[in-house]
Amino acid sequence: xxxxxxxxxxxARRILVLTMFLVLTxxxxxxxxxxxxxxxxxxxxxxxxxxxxxxxVVHAIVWDFRLPWSLMAVIVGFxxxxxxxxxxxxxxxxxASPYTLGISHGAGFGAAMVYALGISILGPxxxxxxxxVPINAFVFALLTCALIMIIGKIRGFTYETLIxxxxxxxxxxxxxxxxxxxxxxxxxxxxxxxxxxGSLIKSxxxxxxxxxxxxxxxxxxLLRYSWELVTLRLGDEKARALGVDPEKVRVVTxxxxxxLTAAAVCFVGIIGFVGLVAPHIARFLVGEDARFLLxxxxxxxxxxxxxxxxxxxxxxxxxILPIGIVTSIIxxxxxxxxxxxxxxxxx
Amino acid sequence: xxxxxxxxxxxxGKEPVLRGVSLSANEGELVSIVGPNxxxxxxxxxxxAGICRPWRGKIEIAGRxxxxxxxxxxxxxxxxxxxxxxxxxxxxxVYEYVLLGRVQSLSGRxxxxxxxxxxxxETLDMxxxxxxxxxxxxxxxxxxxxxxxxxQALARKPKILLLDEPLNHLDIKxxxxxxxxxxxxxxxxxxxxxxxxxxINQAARYSDKIYLMNNGEIVAEGPPxxxxxxxxxxxxxxxxxxxxxDENVPQVIPIG
Ligand SMILES: Nc1ncnc2c1ncn2[C@@H]1O[C@H](COP(=O)(O)OP(=O)(O)OP(=O)(O)O)[C@@H](O)[C@H]1O
Ligand SMILES: [Mg+2]
Numbered sequence: 001x002x003x004x005x006x007x008x009x010x011x012a013r014r015i016l017v018l019t020m021f022l023v024l025t026x027x028x029x030x031x032x033x034x035x036x037x038x039x040x041x042x043x044x045x046x047x048x049x050x051x052x053x054x055x056x057v058v059h060a061i062v063w064d065f066r067l068p069w070s071l072m073a074v075i076v077g078f079x080x081x082x083x084x085x086x087x088x089x090x091x092x093x094x095x096a097s098p099y100t101l102g103i104s105h106g107a108g109f110g111a112a113m114v115y116a117l118g119i120s121i122l123g124p125x126x127x128x129x130x131x132x133v134p135i136n137a138f139v140f141a142l143l144t145c146a147l148i149m150i151i152g153k154i155r156g157f158t159y160e161t162l163i164x165x166x167x168x169x170x171x172x173x174x175x176x177x178x179x180x181x182x183x184x185x186x187x188x189x190x191x192x193x194x195x196x197x198g199s200l201i202k203s204x205x206x207x208x209x210x211x212x213x214x215x216x217x218x219x220x221x222l223l224r225y226s227w228e229l230v231t232l233r234l235g236d237e238k239a240r241a242l243g244v245d246p247e248k249v250r251v252v253t254x255x256x257x258x259x260l261t262a263a264a265v266c267f268v269g270i271i272g273f274v275g276l277v278a279p280h281i282a283r284f285l286v287g288e289d290a291r292f293l294l295x296x297x298x299x300x301x302x303x304x305x306x307x308x309x310x311x312x313x314x315x316x317x318x319x320i321l322p323i324g325i326v327t328s329i330i331x332x333x334x335x336x337x338x339x340x341x342x343x344x345x346x347x
Numbered sequence: 348x349x350x351x352x353x354x355x356x357x358x359x360g361k362e363p364v365l366r367g368v369s370l371s372a373n374e375g376e377l378v379s380i381v382g383p384n385x386x387x388x389x390x391x392x393x394x395x396a397g398i399c400r401p402w403r404g405k406i407e408i409a410g411r412x413x414x415x416x417x418x419x420x421x422x423x424x425x426x427x428x429x430x431x432x433x434x435x436x437x438x439x440x441v442y443e444y445v446l447l448g449r450v451q452s453l454s455g456r457x458x459x460x461x462x463x464x465x466x467x468x469e470t471l472d473m474x475x476x477x478x479x480x481x482x483x484x485x486x487x488x489x490x491x492x493x494x495x496x497x498x499q500a501l502a503r504k505p506k507i508l509l510l511d512e513p514l515n516h517l518d519i520k521x522x523x524x525x526x527x528x529x530x531x532x533x534x535x536x537x538x539x540x541x542x543x544x545x546x547i548n549q550a551a552r553y554s555d556k557i558y559l560m561n562n563g564e565i566v567a568e569g570p571p572x573x574x575x576x577x578x579x580x581x582x583x584x585x586x587x588x589x590x591x592x593d594e595n596v597p598q599v600i601p602i603g
Contacts, residue, residue: 006480007464010440227453234447235433240398242499243422243451287438291457347437 017285018282021299023073028306030072031248033062037318063338064204072203072267073309073323074302077274078262081301082294083257084275085282086222089229089290090250090257091166092159094347097276098261101166102144103256105173107262108196110140111269112177116184130202133195137140141262142293144169145219145255157247158236162254197323198271198324202308207267214263218256219294225253226290233288271324275300277335280346284338305329348407348537349374349396349507355404357394363402364390366563372556374506374537377530379550381543382560383584388543389430391560392509395541396427410506422451426505428496430512430543435484441495445470450498470502473528489516497525501532508540514549524554540547548598552577559583572597 033049034042038061048054048062083098091100098104111133114120120136144166151165181192222229228249231239235245261275282297308326313320339346352370356363365387372378372578380388393399395406397413398434406413408424426448435444449463471477474494484492493516500508508529532552533540544550550557551571559567559574561583567574575597580588589600 006442006461006468006477010442010481223457224455226448226457227450230439230443231447231450233436233439234444238427238432241396241427241429242447243418245418283438287440287443288436289443 011292014286014289014296018292018296018299021296021303025299025302025306028310029070029074032073032306032309033066035313036061036066037313037320050212051336066153066207068203068205069200070306071205071208072200073305075208075211075215076200076268077278077299077301077303077305078269078298079211079218079260080275080305081139081269081278081282081298082215082219082222083261083264083288084277085294085297086229086253086257087275088279090159090233090253091162091163092232093115093163094280095276096163098257098264099270099272099275101148101258102169102173103141103163103258103261104272105170105177106144107137107141107265108192108270109173109177109180110137110266112180112184112192113140114304115188115195116180118171123266126332134207138262138266140173141265142258144173145258145262148254149251152247152251157254159250162250162327167202178206194322195269196324198269198327199322200268201320202267211263211267216261218260219298221256222294223291225249226294229253229290230288233261271305271327273328273331273335274304276303277331280335280338284346285313348372349409351405351407352391352395353405353407355391355394355406356402357390357399357404358402359390361538365394367404368560368563368565370558370565370568372507372539372541374539375533375556377533377540377542377553378540378558379544379554380560381545381550387563387588389559392427392511392541392543393429396509397421397426398427405528419451422503424505425507425509426500426503427509428500428511428513430515432496435492437483437485439484440480441476441482441484441487442467442471444484444495445498445502448502451503466502466504466599470498473501474498474525474583490518490521493517494521496526503517506538508538510540510542512543512545514544514546522549528552547575547580551598552596555587575599 027316034045040058040061044054044058045062045066048059080098087096087098087100088094114133114136120132121139122132122135147169148162148165155161181189184192228244231242231244232246232249240245278300281300282293286292286296304327308323308330311330312323312326314320328332348371350372354370355365357365368391380391382388383445390399394401397418408416408421445467446459446463449466452463454460471480474495474497476498484495487495497513500510514525517525526549529540532538554571556569557571557574558565559579566583567579575590577588577590580599587602589602590597591600
């Protein structure tokens, strides 16, 4: 057998999976777009997208609500999927997720601070609350990453150090978050809890554009580290023997992932389990090759989140459940199925 | 000299583990390092591979001070196979594992260059491993894995090969196959191969030069028949040996 045929047969399957995921993502996106409580038929939705021959109410519903929500589900799912895959690699841990280093708690605290105390890092609240919350959440999410960098600088960027530091910082911010909740008024408390559940309803086209830009740039940077990331899976000792500096790869990719996660989380709140489960689904289907693992994991995230968005609208008629709750409810059984049925081991 | 180590001192804690080690190896030479457990063999190899930074002394690779060679450049010349490795991840194929040996040339690329494919396939072919290419790493036996590790180190096409107990877990035929292949490559490609091993008889049969280490020092060096003296070995290992000759190759027999 020539090398081309061996390699091609290994890669062909992965390309197939990636393509299928791409198609599936698109189908779910369309379905998500067409399904809703306002009773607009799918055909009318498509018409509203591609022509102007619909009433202005329908046009507004589709363009101001449906489209940004559906796009946000796809892109945030993608971001969390990619971030989770990289986290699991650099922390060498199948339980790692984009939130393992405390980013979610940092973001949560950042948001709660605005709601509870009415202040942000930009100073006292102005009328742009819609943007102050995400900005503050983003900054505090990155602050957790900065704290971890400081600890890593002192103790070395081994995965043990990073995980332990991440857990400590998660606890710190989770305590601070509780403190905010304690001082918050009834109304503010409700806003905090709602934010923490994760929800797509504050999406807008601009927010979608921001997250998309950050995600694309991050993906390109991370893909450039594909081979180094796979090498990390062989253990630090081996990576070093192969000429890769594992700590350097960890630092660079960790910063990228932190920015990526913070960008996704700050607009939609904490959507759990996508970033934990998507990488396992992807790894199961395409293996460890990061060139395929990262995009496939991203698409798996998009699929989970789009499917959850549909479920969130349809489970209870007349009410939209917070998507963060739905992802866990539908994601976990699927995840367990993989763990139980996976023949080759999952890690 | 392709590899030249002079008065190397290195340790992990306060006490040095290597206490003034000198060693040299040339193109087309297969050099063995033998010695008791904990004598510093692996540590010495790590220093030559540029992974540990010497406290004192000097290491020259191809005539240049190792501290002045960039990591990238060093990794183009030197390939190092560590003694112990964490188990490989479940979902990595043999082909990909060996390909990772060439991570330096793959770095930053999404498409795998033709040259790297060729290197992988040639190496698999040399070790009769081509039929394993699509198998998953965690489905291989201990010895089969070890062969893949060796393949990964060879796939880099280095000038200098540092192998830490490469024959571990291999059956007698595969030991023979690997060491003969290394011997052959050393001659054919003018490689410089430094192997740490415990089997003194194999070292005697296949190396041009043996370094006997004890307690962080080189206690004997030279061609096999000079190093394998009963008195020297007894001092190092603390047991008695008898030396017999098989076709002019000294072989040691421990007699307690
Ligand atoms: N990472 C480490 N930290 C502290 N001490 C170490 C470390 N690695 C090795 N040592 C110590 O250095 C000494 C030499 O170790 P080394 O691994 O070089 O021995 P070796 O000759 O390769 O032994 P073996 O034949 O068992 O592989 C030993 O006493 C060991 O305890
Ligand atoms: Mg050793």
